[in-house]
Amino acid sequence: MPEEIGLFEAMYTQRAIRYLKPDPVPxxxxxxxxxxxxxAPSGGNTQQWAFLVIRDQETKRKIAERFRSARGxxxxxxxxxxxxxxxxxxxxxxxxxxxxxxxxVPCIRHDGSPSTMGRGASIYPAVQNILxxxxxxxxxxxxxxxxxMFEDEFKEILGIPQNVETAAxxxxxxxxxxxxxGPNRRDPVEEVTFYDRWGNT
Amino acid sequence: xxxxxxxxxxxxxxxxxxxxxxxxxxxxxxxxxIYREANExxxxxxxxxxxxIPCIVHxxxxxxxxAFGRGSFIFPAVQNILxxxxxxxxxxxxxxxxTMFDKEVKEILGIPDNVDTAAxxxxxxxxxxxxYGPTRRRAxxxxxxxxxxxxxxxx
Numbered sequence: 001m002p003e004e005i006g007l008f009e010a011m012y013t014q015r016a017i018r019y020l021k022p023d024p025v026p027x028x029x030x031x032x033x034x035x036x037x038x039x040a041p042s043g044g045n046t047q048q049w050a051f052l053v054i055r056d057q058e059t060k061r062k063i064a065e066r067f068r069s070a071r072g073x074x075x076x077x078x079x080x081x082x083x084x085x086x087x088x089x090x091x092x093x094x095x096x097x098x099x100x101x102x103x104x105v106p107c108i109r110h111d112g113s114p115s116t117m118g119r120g121a122s123i124y125p126a127v128q129n130i131l132x133x134x135x136x137x138x139x140x141x142x143x144x145x146x147x148x149m150f151e152d153e154f155k156e157i158l159g160i161p162q163n164v165e166t167a168a169x170x171x172x173x174x175x176x177x178x179x180x181x182g183p184n185r186r187d188p189v190e191e192v193t194f195y196d197r198w199g200n201t
Numbered sequence: 202x203x204x205x206x207x208x209x210x211x212x213x214x215x216x217x218x219x220x221x222x223x224x225x226x227x228x229x230x231x232x233x234x235i236y237r238e239a240n241e242x243x244x245x246x247x248x249x250x251x252x253x254i255p256c257i258v259h260x261x262x263x264x265x266x267x268a269f270g271r272g273s274f275i276f277p278a279v280q281n282i283l284x285x286x287x288x289x290x291x292x293x294x295x296x297x298x299x300t301m302f303d304k305e306v307k308e309i310l311g312i313p314d315n316v317d318t319a320a321x322x323x324x325x326x327x328x329x330x331x332x333y334g335p336t337r338r339r340a341x342x343x344x345x346x347x348x349x350x351x352x353x354x355x356x
Contacts, residue, residue: 124273
């Protein structure tokens with residue numbers, strides 16, 4: 001078990017990891033990750049979430065095949081080096097998805113009303129806790145949502161009922177050799193913070 | 202957006218208070234307690250020294266499920282704000298009642314049309330007698346499935 005890291009160090013070094021080993025991840029670590037997920041807030045603390053933990057190889061294979069056939073962004077020479085690096089990772093993840101030992105699929109139960117951004121407030125904080133917990137345990141993950149392009153089929157593969165929306169597909173695994181967490185690259189906070197009125201930096 | 206100006210906070214809080222909210226007396230526990238507290242909080246919202254209002258700019262690069270999927274672009278950051286506040290000994294709460302008057306609140310703050318506000322996070326020191334502590338949550342076994350919906354996870 002890696003040594004414990006502080007909260008701020010976790011937030012400053014957690015980043016999308018798309019190169020993962022196929023080595024199995026013990027149940028104990030998945031439990032720790034999910035236990036962290038459910039500590040997140042949800043509207044009125046209603047906790048209308050559900051988390052699918054997928055290890056079955058056939059299920060992962062079906063999802064991965066469908067994932068690959070869904071139209072995704074491809075690298076292009078017009079992209080900046082940073083973007084190209086990201087989309088090379090996205091391609092790699094798509095090509096090797098079923099080799100990832102575990103997927104976590106966070107879901108939110110709802111009342112059938114049209115989907116809104118506000119509904120996300122009751123599940124994406126939990127998703128962030130999953131990503132941070134994985135980071136804290138030395139595991140890698142990335143928030144993917146390409147499955148939303150074929151959500152009906154995806155839900156059918158997993159037996160997910162009508163009034164449940166899936167929020168993400170989170171591959172979980174050990175980091176591939178040579179890949180590590182480190183300071184995440186972000187536009188400076190000063191550029192995105194306004195005081196009292198939009199535009200006031 | 203970081204909102205400190207007292208007059209602006211008051212205007213926003215007034216709209217927040219106008220948003221319809223469930224009547225706590227019609228709810229079972231524990232929701233009754235939660236909504237009673239939330240309604241009391243709404244009455245005092247303008248006293249909180251700072252609001253952070255996380256926003257998401259959409260410029261055409263929209264995910265395939267625009268409304269819900271857009272949440273994935275901003276709520277992870279919102280959770281980092283809540284955790285960071287916790288780590289610094291500050292209190293906050295993820296609120297969204299202002300969105301009922303989104304147009305008016307955006308006008309007060311000068312927020313452009315292609316920007317959505319995701320939440321209103323009041324930030325302040327925790328009141329005396331209150332504090333952080335272990336959270337009460339449903340057991341994992343109730344919310345985790347293995348490989349297929351309905352396959353309860355043994356833990």
